[in-house]
Ligand code: FES
């Protein structure tokens with residue numbers, strides 16, 4: 640069950656070029672490539688002829704040629720050539736998916752193309768803003784997307800899972816403030832007068848006590864923007880060392896997800912060593928998450944029917960986000976049911 644009328648991160652801009660690339664999003668296989676002028680295109684990765692993956696074929700001009708019998712499709716998904724005959728069957732076409740390319744990501748719209756509005760892609764400008772330095776990672780998480788959402792909405796796991804990098808007992812000792820605005824859930828935690836996390840302390844050159852904060856802003860269902868950092872005790876957050884962690888979460892299927900990760904900072908921006916240290920350290924953090932969530936997914940598979948999560952106060956954001964996600968899915972299903980079937984009589 641997925642929300643389809645939304646933008647999901649489908650790839651990094653630099654992953655897509657003339658050579659076709661395959662991605663599965665919400666169980667739908669896509670082929671991505673660029674036209675000669677660099678425009679990214681996403682089509683269903685299934686040839687209309689006999690379902691061979693178009694991603695196994697090649698681009699010719701602005702078209703893609705199937706590697707099996709040569710059916711060729713334009714960037715609009717319409718078949719323009721059938722090598723073995725001069726006529727093109729009417730049904731020889733594949734679905735085209737709307738795309739938006741912004742700040743280093745290519746976003747794909749998986750639902751009704753008529754509802755796709757590029758203005759709905761959330762703000763991620765930090766990734767390309769020269770005032771910020773960015774480290775990126777991509778991970779295949781062997782778990783459902785919901786476990787990643789829960790993980791990011793409940794950062795008390797940092798105290799235990801990420802002890803050596805970003806964790807400390809003081810995290811779970813501080814409560815959260817949860818806010819909801821439309822389909823965006825924010826979970827904010829302020830931790831006054833504490834030490835900087837080990838992973839950042841060196842790169843920030845921060846010794847002594849600070850006010851640490853992190854606020855997860857979840858744009859249900861596709862992106863978490865984590866606004867975090869440290870600032871002087873009692874000082875405004877904006878004056879501190881600031882971090883924006885962008886987490887593009889894209890379901891592959893019910894047990895696998897793509898995780899597109901960008902960590903942007905407004906300190907030590909030109910420090911190549913800091914960038915390298917963070918790249919290595921953050922890879923450790925993400926691998927710890929990936930391993931934990933894979934184990935959790937296995938745990939979910941063996942959980943008897945009728946046994947559910949035991950949510951606590953720190954799960955306030957988790958509960959709110961789950962409710963919004965389920966409302967969005969139900970709303971989509973209801974509007975699908977309400978839509979007249981093509982050819983049906985009124
Ligand atoms: S399956 Fe693509 S041309 Fe035959």
Ligand SMILES: [Fe+2]
Pocket residue numbers: 790796797800801924928
């Ligand atoms: Fe984590």
